[in-house]
Amino acid sequence: MLSHRRRSILCPHCSKLVSQDEPSCPHCGTSRPGAWWKNNAITRGLLSSDRVIKTLTYTNVGLYIISLVLNPSALHLSSNPFKFLSPSSETLILLGTTGTIPIDQWHRWWTLVSANYLHGGILHILFNMLALSQIGPLVVREYGVNRMISIYTLGGVFGFLLSYFAGVRFTLGASAAVCSLIGASLYYGKSRGGTYGHAIYKQVSGWVLGLLLFGFIVPGINNWGHGGGIVAGIALGFLLGYRERTPETLFHKLLGGGCVVLTIVVLLWATVSSLFYRLLG
Numbered sequence: 016m017l018s019h020r021r022r023s024i025l026c027p028h029c030s031k032l033v034s035q036d037e038p039s040c041p042h043c044g045t046s047r048p049g050a051w052w053k054n055n056a057i058t059r060g061l062l063s064s065d066r067v068i069k070t071l072t073y074t075n076v077g078l079y080i081i082s083l084v085l086n087p088s089a090l091h092l093s094s095n096p097f098k099f100l101s102p103s104s105e106t107l108i109l110l111g112t113t114g115t116i117p118i119d120q121w122h123r124w125w126t127l128v129s130a131n132y133l134h135g136g137i138l139h140i141l142f143n144m145l146a147l148s149q150i151g152p153l154v155v156r157e158y159g160v161n162r163m164i165s166i167y168t169l170g171g172v173f174g175f176l177l178s179y180f181a182g183v184r185f186t187l188g189a190s191a192a193v194c195s196l197i198g199a200s201l202y203y204g205k206s207r208g209g210t211y212g213h214a215i216y217k218q219v220s221g222w223v224l225g226l227l228l229f230g231f232i233v234p235g236i237n238n239w240g241h242g243g244g245i246v247a248g249i250a251l252g253f254l255l256g257y258r259e260r261t262p263e264t265l266f267h268k269l270l271g272g273g274c275v276v277l278t279i280v281v282l283l284w285a286t287v288s289s290l291f292y293r294l295l296g
Contacts, residue, residue: 067160068151071167072144074282075189078132079140081286082106085293101136107187109289111281113175114185127179128281131171133187143189147196150222153215154196157203159263161271162255163196168274170195170247177243191240197222198248203257 026033026040039046082102108117111129118124134140154163174191197219204216223245230238255267 067155068148075132075140075144079134082110085289099137107133109292111285112185112187114183115179116184118179125281127172127175128278129285130175130187131189131192132282139188143193146193150196150200154199157257159258161263161267164271164274166195166199166248166251167192168278170244170251173247174240174244178237178239181239183237183239186237186240191244194241194244195248198245199252202249202252
């Protein structure tokens with residue numbers, strides 16, 4: 016007599032215990048959670064919330080280190096903490112600083128993506144990565160990985176696009192993308208309602224207030240990018256929906272995957288072209 020044993024696995028999206036043979040996850044609606052292409056060491060890592068945040072953080076830090084290595088003689092070892100360990104302006108422009116000058120004079124529209132991963136100093140990247148580590152896991156949990164990646168990428172692009180139309184000559188940093196996550200969290204809290212939703216909305220509103228105060232007190236802050244990111248995050252949260260109301264669809268996966276591919280291509284191009292220019296120069 017043969018017996019069929021049902022093996023339990025963790026859903027690759029919501030991480031809750033389900034049967035491997037389930038046609039869809041009863042918790043989050045993910046189709047065929049036991050499929051081999053969704054349940055292997057690589058995809059489990061890529062689809063986990065902590066891995067996504069870590070990957071974004073490592074990418075930002077990696078680009079920051081590259082920007083320092085490309086022109087170490089131009090490093091600013093200043094007593095001013097906002098200028099400490101600052102890459103040279105020339106190097107940052109090579110790697111993809113965005114703004115009216117890079118776009119209008121050099122037609123580098125791809126910098127709307129690359130600028131989200133560049134930073135002007137150690138405190139600049141530290142603040143942005145701390146903010147990402149705080150707000151990112153919430154967006155991953157409530158929207159899912161694919162929608163989080165889409166919000167982060169498209170929200171950052173829109174934030175810099177708005178600052179371009181506002182006439183900002185040069186700008187960079189992950190804050191526009193992080194602000195889009197804040198906007199998506201605002202929408203989620205307000206839309207969901209209830210005790211939990213109200214708590215999220217209240218907490219994230221504090222972030223927005225802090226950003227406003229910081230932007231008006233500290234010179235050189237791209238408030239257009241911050242504001243554009245928040246608005247884009249709210250709009251994307253509404254259009255893409257969150258898990259409780261809209262299960263993840265093929266469109267969400269394709270959009271998230273497209274954002275990943277676009278980012279990889281742009282950052283590889285920025286890095287390789289910068290190295291090539293340095294070697295020839």
